[in-house]
Amino acid sequence: MTLSLSSSLDFASLAAGYASGSFTPSQVVAQVLARIKAAGDDKVWIAKSDEASLLRRAVELEAVPEARRAELPLYGIPFAVKDNIDVGGMPTTAGCPDYAYTAEADAETVRRLLTAGAILVGKTNMDQFATGLVGVRSPYGVARNPFNADYIPGGSSSGSAVAVSAGLVSFSLGTDTAGSGRVPAGFNNIVGLKPTKGLVSARGVVPACRSLDCVSVFTLTVEDSMSVLEVLAGYDPGDAFSRHAPVMPPAPARGRRMGVPASGQLRFFGDDAAQQSYVQAVGRARDLGWQVVEIDFAPFAEVADLLYSGPWVAERTAAVGDFIAAHPSAALDVTRGIIMGGVQKSAVDAFRATYRLEELRAKAAAQWTLMDLMLLPTSGTIYTIDQVMADPVATNTNLGAYTNFVNLLDLCAIAIPSAMRPDGLPCGVTLMAPAFAEAMAADAASALHRQSGLPMGSTRLPPPARPMEYGRGGLARMLVVGGHLSGQPLNGQLTGLGGRLVESCRTAPVYGFYALPGTPRRPGLVRLADGAGASIEGEIWEMTPDAFGRFVATIPAPLGIGQVDLDDGRTVSGFLCEACAVQGAREISAFGGWRAFIASEGG
Template identity: 40%
Template structure:
């Protein structure tokens, strides 16, 4: 879909009728309402309003409030009509997204299969005998079929990642509470988060940066990107994966290594022990705390004794009812066990930038789930259940296909990049490598948002309020140069090339490795540079290690903006060789390698030139 919001709505409604998949939706908004809202968006965009998501069609999981649309959490008897949008929905709508409708889900977001709903089992977008994955089932299939551009899901045990993996989508599951949960029906309040589903990472990051922020403070030392050669862990053994799926995971690791990623195995036992606590232990009591009183009352008031009169799903009812019988002392004991497992898991990841796991272990049929609803569901969460329990972040991305030997079919294969708390920028950066791996582009559908070049794309945590300081470098700290690792190991994000305003000169300093010095001058020239973004704490530690004769100060760029940048002291500058005429340190370096003049005559001997010695100097 492309064009105006009005055209997109018209095309989407026609597509919804054509695909005839009513189980995707709990409610599609009325045509007149949709077209009226689309006309308003088109008018606002035409008048110059800043609408980064202008006209993108949004599907919303029906446990997330949309004003005027009944929120059911896939239980008709639970339904209520909210007067206002959930915070996440309101933010996307304010950016120009248009809510197409509310989507089906595993009831009360209790499930990873997409079949536990009185509104029907949501089927896979390509193979209708297979499950969609859940609990954000309708949201995922709506995007996979191109009916919506983006979708809001929720994720407690993997509900935003499992359907992304099975449907060939990108699913961003942020650090807990980075996206406000106001207006969401809780599943397990301590471990719930909103997620975004899209057909490409650019669109998903754009939407997540708008949804998130202001509900949990980003730390001052937040890492915004992975280093150019990330070190990732992966499971030494692969429980729950058939041989053909395990072989594909091995192939994906080799592809990752070919992009410059160092991948090393670790034992995943402590992660899997924590995962089992969510359903097999006392932590499931959180599900009863969320909606148990409603279910208990419904069951007690139903002549059948199971709540079917109001649309309760029997499997979900059984899980949540049993959760109400968990004793408090067992819950406290399991929380203590979880905290110890988290400590061990973080120790296991020491020295790694992220953990890479298969998103799902296999793709079951609807019949297999019907025969063993609890067992299959448990297996689906093998590599997802632990994530929120450990307050980790994750990005699920398509990565390949599996030619299944048991049925002769072809399944989507996905990887999930998992990171520590607040390492959202790091995992997104590594996920982008997977998305860009040669030979894989056919797995990714065209994105809904315009693609963005370096310099236009910010890490989504920055858009969501993480403080990032721009640092401009001209020499050895540029990407690929000898000292770039000093920034990369601090989680700095490379923001692309920039140009200094023509008020500086550049000298070659007598240092190892060779470095340029930048000095203020009335007789300056434009100089090629690059900009990095890094946290306040990272900038502070970088400054603390800065050797003589280098200084940090404020520099002016040729677009009129300012940033922190390098200078050098007057004594060192006076002994340097002026190389301003090259306009670029890398060009000067190349010329020096081919030159026979090694005199290093210093020509920069004037006094009174204003050097940068503080953050406020050099502003213009």
Template identity: 40%
Template sequence: MNTQWDRATGALDIATLKALFARGDLTPDDLIDAIYDRIAARGDDHVWIHLIDRETSKARARTLMADPAAKELPLYGIPFGIKDNVDLEGVPSTAAVRAWGRMPEASSPLVQTLIDAGGIPIGKQNQDQLGMGVVGVRTDYGIPHCVFDTRYISGGSTSGGGVSVGAGLVSFAVANDAAGSGRVPAALNNIVGYKPTPGLVPRAGLSMAGMVGTENFLTLTMEDSVLLSNLWFRYEPGDPFSKPEAEGFRVSCAPPPASFRFAIPDAASLDTDGDTESARLFRENVERLETLGGSAVEIDMTPYLTAAKMLYDGAFIAQRYANFADRFDGNEDALCPPTREILSWGRKYSARDVFKAQYVMAGYRQQIRQLFRDVELLVTPTTPSTYEIEELLADNIALNAKMGTYTNFVNLLDLPAASIPAGFRSDGIALGTMLIGPSLGDDLVCRVGAALHAAIGIAPGLAGKPEFAEAS
């Protein structure tokens, strides 16, 4: 093996690994060994709910290596993790609820697509229970922490996925995102989280957020997100929320237009929860976008922030309750207290309440359609700030809602979005910037996202951590 690729810290982005494989400097078998060594070195970090044993993964790698045609597969030898509400044949699915675990008889179509493309699954990963939360602490399997500071939350609900990609344990993680589950962990672990327009990818397995959820990937680069998403865009007639436009849909990392307009929150509606460093990082990314040819336009975000609150603080929570009521009713104690409390709220809403909420949301969708006649993108912080685990546990529901300030409305309004690294606060904690496009405007989100990530000029995940002087 080429000693230039470090077994403990070498980059795992797909382009790097494919180049190493092509040159013969690394083999999938050797890579898998290195991956398991890294996982062992981290110890019990609560990333994995079910870790596939090393020899099984190495056997998958050797099977690929024995097939000359496999080398042409787009994910040849690439290791990945899977959120535990997405099925992998022969490995339990729990959605982080121990009492609700079951053994799937087949992999979800998404996971099977990745395996057929040459990917090697490493295991099932921790999450907020049932995908309800964007903080990563609502789980029966221990609390993962931010890769940069063990005191801080990892973000959720795809908590294990965010940490595993940020820590260099896998090349990408299968996620799903209803309220920010694939964007918040990306922001807090210095990686990329692109969430397609709802309906462009079929929904997988236990992801039961209904019409507001979409599968996605946590990746080290926008290029990886584009490659993976292009493998999975498809129209699925059996999925009632699948869009016909998904057939043949593609995104790219082509250079963005020479000029574009983007909206940002005005001073009155920019919420960073008093975190001046968050505000600074957001301003710096706005300036980078302007350098790339963008023109910023300040807007009042109040309508969209109001829509965001409706996801959990209103009749839309009845959708989550409807998804899980058959297992939840009479078995409430299987869930951790915040998940149990939030899901129980769904019982109190009538059909009248739900229809009224839908009419209100339709009005917000119309408003944002009008916005996107004047601008190409809406740009916000991914999260206002972040919190220490102990802070979060002391005020779980309120701080979770705060973390979803900007992410919660995106799926409700039928929009694509991507969280792009924003850099680091002076204490070494990472945050993100979110690019939001009009419905089906995914390509521009990805193109501008790739250019913005390149302009920041820091390596993804742990590799980008700056060396800060210790406080005196």
């Protein structure tokens, strides 16, 4: 496998290249820099990491011993962040140069990604103060839609979406209050994951509507987005809106009930191509064996209208209104008008709207008894830049018809590519699920995305044949092969943290298995350089990210958590051992598992 300007930066391709030694993080960084240079003045970036620091980061990763690289789930993966997310030592502008400040520390999301081995390339363009779904409300220009520069890239996370679609980075962070992590995904033929509110920390993010804001993830595949979520998810005591994720059982999406709006409740604003794309997506859902059921979309639509017509706009005023009042010329006219419009909202308005929201929430809950997932267009249409500039408010409002209600109703959502229109523009759909059911939505989204047969982003490359395995419902998933197996002495460490057994499995036949010296008795699983090893029995367990982090912190050297290949082609996080630690240890690969070895000794 060689690396070129046309190579895919999806996670599976990079992991395979690193594992085989075909390329290094330094070479990936060099390719990323070359791609950014070739893209020219695409208006994607507000600030970039300098070349020297990127190469230093790559060299640091290359210096990590090979046996410990598997402990970095995002080893050598290049990413970008929206410029309302803090990166220590870099300016945060939120799309407003006069607002800029130099961040003293990384946002919690950035810290987690860097700790997991990712490489930060830079900070991306956005609709000013994250106010807009269009991607044109920026004094830094309009990020170029890679399919047609006359059309909007979608906002407010415009630069983050374009960077992934154009193959400049493997993934990026956006934010999503009203749809900013989904609409740009639809317009750029990529995946946009909007997690449940509070599942991912928003500490270090310039707020838009703080009670609704979510950090979102853009990737080329659903599996990649869930791999990022596994790193990001977890309670943050420093974020007052952070939430503990409940332990949820896995829920396969195939065969489940897929809700779609009843006839006459869909709006495509005269866009026949968008309507046809959605009809085709619903047909593919049926082909996959899902039960498509019509639901009453009216309560969802009314909640969508509440977001900007109701008092929640006053939250935007609370976030940055004082700055704009003191520096009125610093904000764009449309941005200033929206944010300062919140001054007119009263506490009485807020209570009345809250009461109405709860009434609508009850009506929406009744619809959820009929469905397990909801399948909607990501947007009802797409506009040219000129169309948006001519009517900035109405066009933006139309783009939020299928997105604005999601955070108010505490849902999670995954936007995926669906079709290419006759005019060459991409069209997307979004799968929505109740809070903390990301994995159920992801299972369905992955199947539907692959069924579309579309290439990844604007790269024209097909998705990888073998997706990586990921946790379910925002849970971390882990392979155990020794004392933590069911019935073994250390299994209580998992169950005590709320861990749940998912399945029994076996590794691919490429590992050596050793009985390590000392107590408690424990094995060491090592991937063999020549690939001529044994298939070892194991179990897959899952737990919340918080519990997973606490568990990993207790693992003593020379053991660690890395990526392990299974015999059915999946890749999961699991126990691995440093190769140097098994020198002189007894090899027990022939037993095929820890239980069989213990039984052979009368244990």
